[in-house]
Amino acid sequence: MKRAAQIVGLVVGGVLLGVAGFFVWASSGALSGDELAQVRTYTAEPDTTQPDTLTVTTYNIGYLSGMRNNEPVVRPDSLFYANMDQAVGFLQEAAPDIVGLQEIDFGGARAAHVHQLDTLAARLGYAGAAQAVNWDERYLPFPYGRPAVHFGRTLSGQAVLSHRPVRRHARTTLPRPSQPFFRDAFYLDRLAQVGVVDVGGHPLAVINVHLEAFDVGTREKQARIVNDLYRRLASNGIPALLLGDFNSSLSSDGETGQAGAKDATMQYVLDGTDLRSAVNTASADTASATYPADTPARKIDHIFYPPQFFEVVGTKRWCGAPRPPSDHCAVTASLRLTSPAEWPSHEALPSLGGQSSK
DSSP states (O other), rough: HHHHHHHHHHHHHHHHHHHHHHHHHHHHHOOGGGEEEEEOOOOOOOOOOOOOOOEEEEEEEEGOOGTTOOOOOOHHHHHHHHHHHHHHHHHHHHHSSEEEEEEBBSGGGGTTTTTTHHHHHHHHHHOEEOOOOEEEEEEESSSSSSSSGEEEEEEEEEEEEEEEEEEEEEEEEOOOOOOOOOHHHHHHOOOEEEEOOOOOEEEEEEEEEESSSSSSHHHHHHHHHHHHHOOEEEHHOOEEEEEOOOOOOTTTEEEGGGOOOEEHHHHHHHHHHHHHEOOOOTTTTTTGBBBTTTTTOOEEEEEOOTTTTEEEEEEEEEEOOSSSSSHHHEEEEEESSSGGOOOOOOOOOOOOOOOEOO
C-alpha cells in the first residue's frame, strides 16, 4: 500500500512538474527586449519631398482573421491569403502616406506564419515601418478548447507603416488590468507606440495606440498616460497625430462600460489638448462607426489631429465587403499641412520614453 502511494505521488508530482514547466515555457517570450521595438527599412525609396497633404489611415486588422477574431474555430490558410488580398486592394485605393496598424502578426502561427507587416510593405511599396511587439508567447493556449484552435506561437503587435523615412520609434507599455496570474501570464501588453517620420525635413510624431478592451478602469489609466505623452510632444511644438483602436467611443456624457461603470476614456485622452477628431463624432451617426465591421454600431477607431498644423480635407471609412477581412473598419483622413516650413526641427524632439529604436 505504501509502495502504491509512493508511485501515485511520483506520478502526480511528475505531472504537476510537467504542467508547471510547460506553463513557464509557453508564457515566456522568445524575443529580447531590444527586439520588441524595431525600425524596419524596405527596398522602396522613401519620399523626402515637402507635401501639401498627408493621407493617414488607422486600421485594426485583427490579424486578418475576419469576423471570427478570437473565436475557437480552425481557420484555413486560404482565409488569411484572401483577406490580405482584400486589405492590399483597399490600401492601394486609399493610398495613405502613413498607416497605423493594430493586431498585426509578425510571423506567428495563428496567421499562417505570415509576417503581415513585411508583406503589406512589399506589396504596397512602403519605405519603412516602426514595429512594436505586444504579444510574444512561445505557445498561447487560446482560444480555450481543443489544441487545434489554439494560437500556438504568437508574435504580434502594432506598427506605423510609412512612405516617408522613419527617424525614431518608441514603445511604451501601458498598465495592465488586475487578473489571475495564469491569465496575466498570457495576456497581451497594451501599447502607446510613437513613430517619428520625416516630413520635408521636419518631424511628425504618430502616436499609435491599442487600449484595454475589457476593463474600463484600466483603460482610463492608459488614457491618462497617452494624454501625457501627447502633451509632452505638443509642449515642445512637435506636430503629432494620435490614432488607433481606443476601444471607446467619443461622447460628451461618457459611455457605460463594464458593470455599468461610466467610461471616461476619451475625456482623459483629450483633456487639456487641442486635438480634434478627423471624422464626424456625433453619437447617433452610425455612418462613421467602425465596429463590428459587418454591422458597424460603435466608433472606437479614431484619428485625432492638432488644428494648428493640419486641416481636414477628406475622410473615408472602409469595412470590406462582402466578407470583412477584420472585425474593425479602417478610417482614412486626408490632412492639409498648414505652415509646414515653420514646423520645428528634429532636434526639438523630447525624450519619447519607453523602449526606443532608431
